[in-house]
Amino acid sequence: MFNRNSQTARPVGVEAHERAVSRLRESFAALGPDETVRLAKKTSNLFRPRERATRGLDVEGLAGVISIDAEARTADVQGMCTYENLVDVTLQHGLMPFVVPQLRTITLGGAVTGLGIESTSFRNGLPHESVLEMDVFTGEGTIVTATPTNEHADLFRAFPNSYGSLGYATRLRIELAPIGDLVETRNVRFDSARAMTEAIERIVADEVWEGERVDGLDGMIVSPGECYLVLANFFPDVRRHPSDYTGQRIFYRSIEELDRDTLTARDYIWRWDTDWFWCSNAFGVQNPTVRRLWPSKYRRSDVFHRIVGFENRYGVAAKIDSMRGELPRERVVQDVEVPLEELVNFMPWFDEHVGMTPVWVCPLRLRGDQAWPLYRLEPNRTYVNVGFWGTVAIEPGRADGDVNRDIEAVLPTMGGHKSLYSDVYYDAQTFEDLYGAAEYRRMKSMYDPSGRLPEFADKVRTHA
Secondary structure, eight states: OOOTTOOOOOOOOHHHHHHHHHHHHHHHHHSOTTSOOOBOOSOOOOSSOOOOOSSOBOOTTOOSEEEEETTTTEEEEETTOBHHHHHHHHGGGTEEESOOOSSTTOBHHHHHHSOOOOTTHHHHOOGGGGEEEEEEEOTTSOEEEEOSSSTTHHHHHHOTTOTTSSOEEEEEEEEEEEOOSEEEEEEEEESSHHHHHHHHHHHHHHSEETTEEOSEEEEEEEETTEEEEEEEESSOSSOOOOOOOSSSSOHHHHHHHOSEEEEEHHHHHTTTTTTTTTGGGGGTTTSHHHHHHSOGGGOSHHHHHHHHHHHHHHOHHHHHHHHTTOOOEEEEEEEEEEEGGGHHHHHHHHHHHTOOSOEEEEEEOOSSSOOOTTSOOOTTOOEEEEEEEEEEEOOTTOOTTHHHHHHHHHGGGGTOEEOSSSOOOOOHHHHHHHTTHHHHHHHHHHHOTTOOSOOHHHHHOSOO
């Protein structure tokens, strides 16, 4: 009935995958013995400078779903497959990945070797926790299949958050979860971060709120006295015509306006992507006139990301601000995790020292008892991801990067961590202490002894 976003994507099959792997091997063999091995790709979801390879590994044919086993609820997926393509295939079977990061063009391999998070993370953890096995192309040019229990189990555990420094996933077998064709959401307001924190604790424990199931849990903080949780039910009893936030309406504004809402499963999964959460406002796209003129197919996170990349390279807006006599601005684009009980301490600090609004909040909890050495969240402990993306004025007497450094300094005092997809200022020793240097080096010596792949710290510490 509700098929506005129906797709006809199909798996590529095993033979096509094997041909793509052959091209990958050939591109590796074509590199000089002293050349650093990088992916030959043009796009990225990272928010830090990225050295573009003039040539590198040919991964063009590794961007699809290989096969789906709907009965077993598993999928074999190529490493460069975007979640958009993956979801287009799985939804045809009433299934979705256990965790789908918010932005369409994040790849499965990228979410596993980096990190990903979304509203199902309060019970399903992080994307790598639903990986059953993966084929990893190592710095030696070989492919090993790593599982939680085989001879490459240590690589399996160290791979998450290694950002391609230990190898690249060419194939991943992942678990899938059921989802209905419609998703109903409840937007629940709280008058303080403390009240919201208490609600998160109960929902994580029971997966229920006021007698209704909760399959997805995230929200936003607009101000100290205005906080929202968005509670999603993937199998609602009531059938309503779904809302459409790909046109003139804007999803995040509806959270303040509606108590309940209904979306198609696909629109729920990509609800944040159309306006890049709320960041499309920086491009004027939320102005009704501009929105009507801006084609909907270009209202996507990857388009906005390219615009930001252009600004980072040429500084057009910064030059205009300077001519107007405005203060220069520091980019503060970060996702951090703090223990649930520390949210009431982090948010007042954040309001005073950073001051961005709104911010995204997304509870998460490791799915199992397994610890992951390169991103050490404690098992059986609830965290809250706080996401904030924008710029702040560089006040007199302060320098570019100071606010980011302040955030990095306060997080360990609260038992928190930060994701590494954006600006990183940690000194070498602090970085090693926080991100599992000893285990990383052990795996590096085993799977990239010649140092062909980039170093972990060199890839992420762009402002050290």
